[in-house]
Amino acid sequence: MFPDVRLRRLRKGKIRNLVRETTLSVDDLVQPIFVNETIDSAVEIPSMPGIYNIPLSEVANEAKEIAELGIPAVIIFGVPAFKDAEGSSSYGETDVVQEAVRRVKAELGDELVVITDVCMCEYTSHGHCGIVDFETKEILNDPTLDVLGKIAVSHARAGADMVAPSCMMDGMVEAIRQALDMNGFENIPIMSYAAKYHSCFYGPFREAAESGYSFGDRSTYQMDPANGNEALREVTLDVAEGADIIIVKPALPYLDIIYRVKTDYGMPTAAYNVSGEYSMIKAAAANGWLDEKKAVYESLISIKRAGADIIITYFAKDAARMLK
Ligand code: PBG
Numbered sequence: 001m002f003p004d005v006r007l008r009r010l011r012k013g014k015i016r017n018l019v020r021e022t023t024l025s026v027d028d029l030v031q032p033i034f035v036n037e038t039i040d041s042a043v044e045i046p047s048m049p050g051i052y053n054i055p056l057s058e059v060a061n062e063a064k065e066i067a068e069l070g071i072p073a074v075i076i077f078g079v080p081a082f083k084d085a086e087g088s089s090s091y092g093e094t095d096v097v098q099e100a101v102r103r104v105k106a107e108l109g110d111e112l113v114v115i116t117d118v119c120m121c122e123y124t125s126h127g128h129c130g131i132v133d134f135e136t137k138e139i140l141n142d143p144t145l146d147v148l149g150k151i152a153v154s155h156a157r158a159g160a161d162m163v164a165p166s167c168m169m170d171g172m173v174e175a176i177r178q179a180l181d182m183n184g185f186e187n188i189p190i191m192s193y194a195a196k197y198h199s200c201f202y203g204p205f206r207e208a209a210e211s212g213y214s215f216g217d218r219s220t221y222q223m224d225p226a227n228g229n230e231a232l233r234e235v236t237l238d239v240a241e242g243a244d245i246i247i248v249k250p251a252l253p254y255l256d257i258i259y260r261v262k263t264d265y266g267m268p269t270a271a272y273n274v275s276g277e278y279s280m281i282k283a284a285a286a287n288g289w290l291d292e293k294k295a296v297y298e299s300l301i302s303i304k305r306a307g308a309d310i311i312i313t314y315f316a317k318d319a320a321r322m323l324k
Contacts, residue, residue: 022305024297026070026323030115030270031316033066034208035059035100036079047204048275049282051314053079059100060107063114069320073113075164075312076100077209080123086131087123091150098158105159115191116155118148118165118176127213129167129221139220144169149179156185164247166193168221173241189244191270195231195257196249198222201276208275231257235265243267245310250274252299255306262307270310271303278314293322 010019034053036043042052054062066074078096080089089095097116104114121129130144144167152163163180165172173192180188198219206212223230235246246265248258249272262269281299285292296315303311313319 022301024301024304024319024323026320027072028300028304028309028311029071029316029319030073030075030310030312031066031071032075032077032312032314033059033062033100034077034079035096037081037096038079045204045208047207047279048314049286050318051208051278053208056096056099056103060103063104063108063112066317067108067112069317069324071112071316071320073115073162074104075115075117076104076160077117078122079210083123083125085125085134087120087147090120090123091147091154093154093157095154098154101155101158101160113161114159115162115164116160118151118155118163119167120144120147120151121167121211121213122209126215127211128216129218130169137216141169141171145171145175148172149175152176152190153179153183153185156180156183156188160188162189162191162245164191164193166196166247166249168193168196168218168223170237171241173238173243177242190242191245191247192238192243193247193249193272194235194238194243195254195261196222196247197225197254199225199250199253199274199276201250201253201274203276204279205275225253228257228260232260232264235261235267239265239267245270247272247312248308250277251303251308251311251313252277255302258303258306258308262309268309269307270312271306271308273299273303273311273313273315275314281315293318297322 036053039055042054045051080096082089101114119129121127126132128139130139245268247270251271251273258271281295284290
């Protein structure tokens with residue numbers, strides 16, 4: 001009595017490489033960068049060891065280092081010097097993201113794809129992702145759409161190659177598409193945070209981007225982690241509104257969503273391996289509880305296996321070095 005089929009035959013030596021189903025390439029990666037208008041030199045983010053808030057004066061160099069590692073794209077987040085209730089420092093010609101984009105494009109041109117996060121939370125004094133009615137404490141959907149259009153157009157004018165709306169307002173993709181088209185940016189793609197969950201794993205990001213909120217939480221606009229079908233409804237709408245790439249966020253706790261989105265829509269699909277996912281591995285590795293490199297590779301290959309084409313990850317530079 002011997003087993004007829006022995007799967008272990010293919011697990012040995014280089015045969016293992018031949019039958020590998022999924023690969024991780026530097027071309028899959030997007031490195032997030034935090035550009036802070038209020039600092040003169042880089043400041044490490046305490047909850048994200050190895051990730052820095054950088055001043056405008058260093059953004060071109062940082063982008064160059066990323067491009068030299070072969071990483072095709074960055075996503076830029078801005079920390080402004082000035083915040084008000086309307087987030088009015090988010091769409092000015094010389095505001096932080098616009099300035100950062102211009103500097104990166106001047107340095108690198110087509111060598112690096114520059115994506116910008118389109119949201120209000122970093123720019124509002126209350127920290128919410130939209131316009132607030134202070135009497136009812138409601139985050140107002142439709143007035144926010146006008147601002148998003150302005151932000152997206154200002155980023156495109158500065159030279160952004162792609163915009164990524166992350167505020168989870170209904171109709172955000174259509175509003176941005178129309179604003180871009182009306183201003184001559186019909187060829188700028190929209191990478192939509194379509195299925196963005198109300199996740200505790202964004203905690204370290206909020207420290208990094210100084211975008212914590214002063215009242216309530218984001219559960220009136222971000223999705224309930226208990227829901228899967230609702231993610232597909234979000235994606236259906238964003239595809240109909242003209243999204244070019246769909247983002248699922250976070251990544252590791254939502255691999256089922258990545259799989260369903262990729263399988264059902266066949267859209268270019270990105271997964272955002274968020275700040276808390278980064279911090280968990282860093283903290284465990286710092287304690288000697290996990291092998292950092294192996295944990296990073298296993299996380300990223302699993303996100304690919306689930307169906308992601310693109311991974312936005314704070315580990316992009318590390319992974320690029322590992323893959324060399
Ligand atoms: C802005 C935005 C957030 C993240 C990306 N864009 C924060 C949030 O929604 O609270 C989170 C990214 C991360 O945690 O790495 N709305």
